[in-house]
Amino acid sequence: MFFPQFQHRFTVVALFCPLLFGFPAQAQQTVAVRKNAKNITARLLQKAIRTGMAGRSGAALVVEVESSKIIARQGMQTAARRVVTPGSTVKPFVLMALLRSQKLKSDDVFFCRRTLRIAGKRMDCTHPELAAPLHAEEALAYSCNSYFAAMAERISAAELASEFHRAGFASPTGWAPNEATGTVKETQTPEQRQLQALGEEAVKITPLELLAAYRSLALKLQSGDKTWDVIYHGLQDSATYGMAHGAAPQGYNVAGKTGTANSSASALTHGWFAGYAPAEKPEIALVVYLEHGRGSDAAAVAQTIFAAYGRVKGR
Helix, strand or coil, rough: CCCCCHHHHHHHHHHHHHHCCCCCCHHHHHHHHHHHHHHHHHHHHHHHHHCCCCCCCCCEEEEECCCCCCCEEECCHHHCCCCEECCCHHHHHHHHHHHHHCCCCCCCCCCCCCCCCCCCEECCCCCEEEEEEECCHHHHHHHHHHHHHHHCCCCCHHHHHHHHHCCCCCCCCCCCCCCCCCEECCCCCCCHHHHHCCCCCCCCEEHHHHHHHHHHHHHHHHHHHHHHHHHHHHHHHHHHHHCCHHHHHCCCCCCEEEEEEEEECCCCCEEEEEEEEECCCCCCEEEEEECCCCCCHHHHHHHHHHHHHHHHHCC
């Protein structure tokens, strides 16, 4: 026999029973297993970072895409305080500026001649010689300097600077106390804008800012936003056959971008890798910054970290 007048009391008791008498043992066990799995993952990633960064100066950090929690790291002070040129790692955001301003069409192609001079600077392409013209996706995969310098002429200085600001390149991430912030300048000449699109001038960032920007890309992919498909595909292709192929462990799909940039402090270059995994449904984002080196060196460090994550996830 059911008494409606007691329904509310029964509901309240049902809601608070777990608080009064504890959660069921099975639920507690599930929570414990998940927590233990996360701890194991973090430890293996930390070990992989130590292995990959052995003998190198710089920073490497892994963040959970969903929670925004940094789960493994080395060189946090460097990641938070070093403000340097990002090199080719900004190229996805140049494509964003083009797409947002509707100045890139799906059938646009570009033939790369590989030699490039901008304001007296030699910026030749380093990808293999290509017989066929490039679409945007392939240009990102091969990190074609000639393509991005040409595309920079389609957008205004304000549009490019605004996109870099939107990516967070001059904003604190909240991941570290007293972190520095990068600088984004609005360029005055077409040549300056081209060099900015290549990450060589008029933009400087911290490794934390780049990590946050690529986490944001991963979140857009997670959400099913098709607006930026050419970028998602280009980043995956970069790790599959392009300039970031050294970051991809065998049998595990990742996405990302390398960067090699000149240093204002010395004649040496510094190297970058930024990306996420798995490529189709990102769970972690990663940044590697090397004080001295090239993008390929940073990709090799990333490969060690991605491989560890793939193993722990059974992929």
